[in-house]
Amino acid sequence: MSQERDLALLNDLLQLPAETSWLEFKENNADPERIAKLCSALSNSARLSGRDSAFIIWGIKDQDRQVVGTTFVPTSATVGNQVLQLWLANQLQPSPAFEFREVTHPSGPVVILEISAALSAPVTYAGIPYIRIGPATPKLSDYPDRYQALIDRLRPYHWEAGVALSFLPPEDVLRYLDFASYFSLTKQPLPQSQTAILDRLEADRLISKDVGGRWNVMNLGAILFAANLDDFPVSIARKAVRFVSYSGRTRATSVQHRRDGKRGYASGFQGLMDYIDAQIPRNEHIGRALREAQPLYPELAVRELVANALIHQDMTVTGAGPLIELFEDRLEITNPGKPLVDPERMIDLAPRSRNEALASLMRRMGFCEEQGSGLDKVLTEVEVAQLPPPLLRASDNSMQVCLYGPRTFADMTADERVRACYFHAVLRFLAGDRMRNASLCERFGIEPRNAAQASAVIKRTLEQQLIRVADPEHPRAGYLPVWA
The missing domain is CATH 1.10.10 (Arc Repressor Mutant, subunit A)
Structure with a gap:
């Protein structure tokens, strides 16, 4: 995290009219038990307040919020024979992500402790969950209404809501994202002002406000509308769609064509489909008057299966993205992650996706069928063409669909x-x-x-x-x- 961003964050927090349930200012008090209780209380309160993070900041006079500097140095603080950070990680359960950052301020050294909001369960210290109410830090169990409200707000991790790039000026957001494709695909007129463009991107959770008038590009925005995926962290860049065609029926044969996607899934989808279509062999079909060259695999089936691979992949699997392989006798489409629905029931059960925001936006932009109606259309297209049935194959790490070329009964x-x-x-x-x-x-x-x-x-x-x-x-x- 850059000093520039931390200074902007500090300035934004100092502008708040009062301390909040997710923010605590201190001068030098570094009592470990007090810090641990506050971490529990602030993390739980941040989730109740709809925040992703909570903060404890040392070097601030509580009464008038003046920056006075602090003597607290977290890297040298210990509890017994353990460094403070390790002790906190062991005492807080489930341990939230947290980070101490030392900031050089003109008025003196400042320390920022950023704590992630509770995710899967209330954060406890020594087995007890705490909550922040005004300046007090009582046990959460003493306030059953707040306890229930917190349980209702806890949610599993959503990859789409993660931050891909942070603390960007507005012009960089518009440079990294193909915002024109977003407006075109969602059938919205392109606003005339930069502010209006950013507001629309934020409304669809593609970006979010950071501190100091800067912006974050969310994982959802990056994966769908990246102008160039290589501009993003490798964890996102490796999610690019790869296409490989082989001269024979196995991967041991020579590679005829290879394409590594560079654009986001939405902004690059039609280009990807056009490229795949150009590589698929044609069969001659005699119509009523003319001979027509038709692709070996139904276009609608390929489109739906590629879209499903993008939508239903497990984004948390590192180092892997969707892979499309064209062989002499088949087309294989593979995505990372074990499916949430048994392959034998995918055709009749409603699909379950790990990436609901991505799925919703892809459907809204018309890249795939409405929920629950995609695979039956794929199978219908295959039947009409009298092709062998697709093979739906699941493993612990991936889901694969194979479309086969024409063969007689x-x-x-x-x-x-x-x-x-x-x-x-x-x-x-x-x-x-x-x-x-x-x-x-x-x-x-x-x-x-x-x-x-x-x-x-x-x-x-x-x-x-x-x-x-x-x-x-x-x-x-x-x-x-x-x-x-």
């Missing part, structure tokens, strides 16, 4: 036929209908005279307990997914 594997049968049953159920032998024949392109082939697939899918007979007393009534 005879060339599909037994597992692919069963998977296609299950997906077909789900799509029929979601449409208010039931899968039947005839509908499965149509899905596979099987001639009616060869309907026994579809019957064999249905039998294997029943054996794997993926579907069930809709009405056991009337076997011709059709089939439903086993969970329906």
Whole structure:
């Protein structure tokens, strides 16, 4: 943290009309137990007040808020045989992030202790949570209404709300972010003034006010609208989308094309899709009058799957971002993080995303379908094209979807036929209908005279307990997914 920002922060805090529940001024009092109780109380109070941080500042006269300097030096303070910072980290549970910073002020040395607001549970000292009420620091348990209010406000960490770049002048915010794309994609007129542009970006939580009239670019703003992701910390830059195409069916074959994304997901999405579309081979389709070259994989399916990979990835996985790989016989789309929904139920259950703000804004900008309607459209497109069914594959560290190139029913594997049968049953159920032998024949392109082939697939899918007979007393009534 720069001295310039800390001086601006100090000036902003000194302008407040009074001490708050998340701010304490001191001259030299460095009693460790007092500091620990204050850390608990201020951290809990900051969360109640909707603040991300609380502060204790040494070197300020409490009565008139004059900067007088302090003799407290946190780096040399100890408790017993432990340095103060380590002692605090052990005494506060769950230990909040905190940082002592020494500031050189013209009127004397100042120390700022910044403590993060409580996240998952009330912060305790020696097993007791405290709260700040006026100048007092009572036990939180003595105020049950405040205790309940704090529990209601505690929330898990949201990556989108993290700060990517801090303490930026307005012109730098507009240099780092492609704000013109934001207004275009959200269908808003571009304001004429810098202030109005910043206000709109702040309203969508892409940026936030810092101190001294400066601004923060939030992770959400950076990942969606970065003009160049390399301008941001490596933890964000590594979230760029990568595309690789190979000459054969394995990664051991030569790389034909490679593209490492530089722009934010939203501002660079259409360019990415155009690039992928240009690399995908074409098949000739004979229409009513003309031969048409159509992409090997349905455009809508690819678009939806790429958008889902961006939205549903685990942003906390370091060193990895979405990866799109094109092979001779398939397209693989991989994103970091184990999915929150079982792959077999992704088509019918509402999606759960770790990145709700990102998902909401991406849908608002039209990059993907409304919540819960995306994967069924992907499978419908695949069925219409009579392609092998996609493979949804989850691991502890990633989620992968494979789209396969055209193959006849005879060339599909037994597992692919069963998977296609299950997906077909789900799509029929979601449409208010039931899968039947005839509908499965149509899905596979099987001639009616060869309907026994579809019957064999249905039998294997029943054996794997993926579907069930809709009405056991009337076997011709059709089939439903086993969970329906």
